[in-house]
Amino acid sequence: MSRVFSGIQPTGQPHIGNYFGAMRNYVSLGEQYGKNSIYCVVDLHALTNPAAFDPRLLAQRTFEMALANFAVGLDPSKVVFFVQSHVPEHQELSWIFTNLTPVGELERMTQYKDKAGQLESVPAGLLMYPVLMAADILLYKADTVPVGEDQTQHIELTREIARRFNHTFGETFPEPKAVYNKDALRIPGVDGHGKMSKSKGENSTLGLLEPLDAVWQKLRAAPTDPARVRRTDPGNPDVCLIFDYHKLFSDLPIIEMVNVECRRAGIGCVDCKKKLMEGVTVALSPIQERAAELAQHPDDIRDALAQGAKEARAIAAPVMAEVREKVGFLKL
Template sequence: MPRVFSGIQPTGEPHIGNYFGAMRNYVRLGEEFGKNSIYCVVDLHAITNPASFEPALLAQRTFEMAVANFAVGLDPSRVTFFVQSHVPEHQELSWIFTTLTPVGELERMTQYKDKSEQLESVPAGLLMYPALMAADILLYKADTVPVGEDQTQHIELTREIARKFNHAFGETFPEPRAVYNKQALRIPGVDGNGKMGKSKGESSTIGILEPLDAIWQKLRVAPTDPARVRRTDPGNPDVCLIFDYHKLFSGLDTIQTVDAGCRTAGIGCIDCKKTLLAGMTEHLSPIHERAEALKADPDFVRDALAQGAKEARAVARPIMEEVREKVGFLKL
């Protein structure tokens, strides 16, 4: 059976782009592969970039990311879900991988270049990030990695590291393959400035746990078809982000009604947005309710994460023993 690994950044509240692009996919893979779906909130990665790392918020954001994933339907009793820093084998394997990875290859990573350009002093950890990511995946001998397309280079490097290790120490790791969820790429930001989450702040995002009245305030002022100036002007839903959201949250009948109503000026944009809000309310309300129940029972969340770390370590330990032996460390 394939073993799936995915790392989840503890970036605070996830938005609907994360939800449709990644989180729903985690739930689906979890139903298919059970405990062989391994999901990890990557707090060790979060501290590598001083521009976005806030120590006072890290624990809270890590907790909230677990709550959000459980609230959308990820069942911690069916999958393996834990926090990266709770499984120290990630760091141990990462160190071994740094000794196999040329600095030049790490410096070529596009994400490293983008992030390091914005820093006055670049921490070595930011450079080593892809070696830690390779360790995250290979520590479980995972062969399937659901990621965004911006991670292609890192997955390629992971495959390269696996090959290098196997060549140096004998066949140990599979070469994992990335699986992409294309839907993530098509979700526009609510401010109309490209992909959701790409522009700074929360102006472009709709949080999956955001209160519905706050969502409405964003939808109300969201740009629509710019050619539709007056209520009587026919519009083109194909160029409107509100219509893109309808495709995510509304039923087929509503989508068809909106499409026809927009093109014939049969409906106005505010009515169209209200219909969208109704679809969002239906979809997001049960998630909000589950999140509230989880926040009211923090012990459940902490216990689930502790159990997840235990399960992850049970898989990781024998693999690390095999690695230690092959590398030649003294066994006591």
Template sequence: MTRVLSGIQPSGEIHIGNYLGAIKQWVALGERLGREAFFCIVDYHALTNPLAYDPATLARRTFEAALVNIAAGLDPERVTLFVQSHVPEHTELAWVFTTITPLGDLTRMTQFKDKAAKQEAIWSGLLMYPVLQAADILIYKADTVPVGEDQVQHIELTREIARRFNALFGETFPEPEALLNPEAPRVPGIDG
């Protein structure tokens, strides 16, 4: 493990599941890796949740997510903590990746199928979520991605996108590995 990237969505209030499943592990990784640890408030990903569309609420939750991470021990003097939408290269690289990602790969994503089944209208952002996630990871050339079990399929797609890009354009991106928190690989929500 040489470079880590992980993100947290500000689509709701930060809760104990976020702490146990992600933030606690991030703090330990940040202490160990320093500047090779990148942690992101993924506000663009939050837009795939219809409840996140209020600009004032999203801005407040983005700020609060950063504060909670810092309060929990993530040291912005040691690691890179940033907001996804403040780095336009994320969406630029995501566009490039959409041109080499088959639609079938996206429609097979379990999270897409589960969330789409609960919505009247299925927004294309939900379908493209894993492509943006791949861009988030690969733009920093992260080789390790701390995630919950529910995101492992997305990391596998990220590996495939990296492999496909490298085959077309030359060795550019590593094929990152998912890093599950051994203490809490899946923290079930209490919201059903």
């Protein structure tokens, strides 16, 4: 059976873009693949971005990312869910892969170039990021990796590393394939400037666990079709991010009503946003209630993560034993 792996960055609060682009997908893949779906909060990766990394917040953000995933319905007893730094084999395999990967290939990675271009001093870890990602995936011999299209190059490199290892040391790893969730790239930021992204700051995101009145304040201030200067000006929902959100949160009759009434100025933008907020409330309230319940029992979350790390290590240990043997380390 196929095995799915996905890494989740513990950077800031998860937002609705993460939910529709990834988290919701984890739940359905978990139902399909059971314990062959492996999800990892990649806290080691968080260190590679000095601008976003804060040692005082790392543990809290890692914990919150686990809590948020459980709150949306991911059942840690049915999948393998753990924290990357709790499974040291990730780093061991990463080091072996580092020695199979030309520096030139890593320097050509688009994400590396983008991020490095913003830094005065570039940590070597940022360059090595895709090697660690390859180790994350191949440590479990995962063959299916749900990602956004911005990860295509990294998955290609993972396949290349698997080929190189197999060629050098003998057939060991599958070449994993990327499974794209196109929704991830289409959810606009609430500030109207491109994709919803944590890296653009909180003004861009609608937090999954953000208090609903704060969500409403952001929606209220969100830009709409600039052609609607007055209430009586007809608009075009196809150029309005509020309509994009309606497609995520509202029922079909509401979506159809907005699509018609906006074009003939039959509904004002404030009322349109209020209708949207009703859908947002229906969708987010149960998630937030569940998160509040889970937060009452932090030890249960920690226990689930400890159990997840145990299960992950049970898969990783024999793979690493095979790798060590093939690379030729002295056995005691």
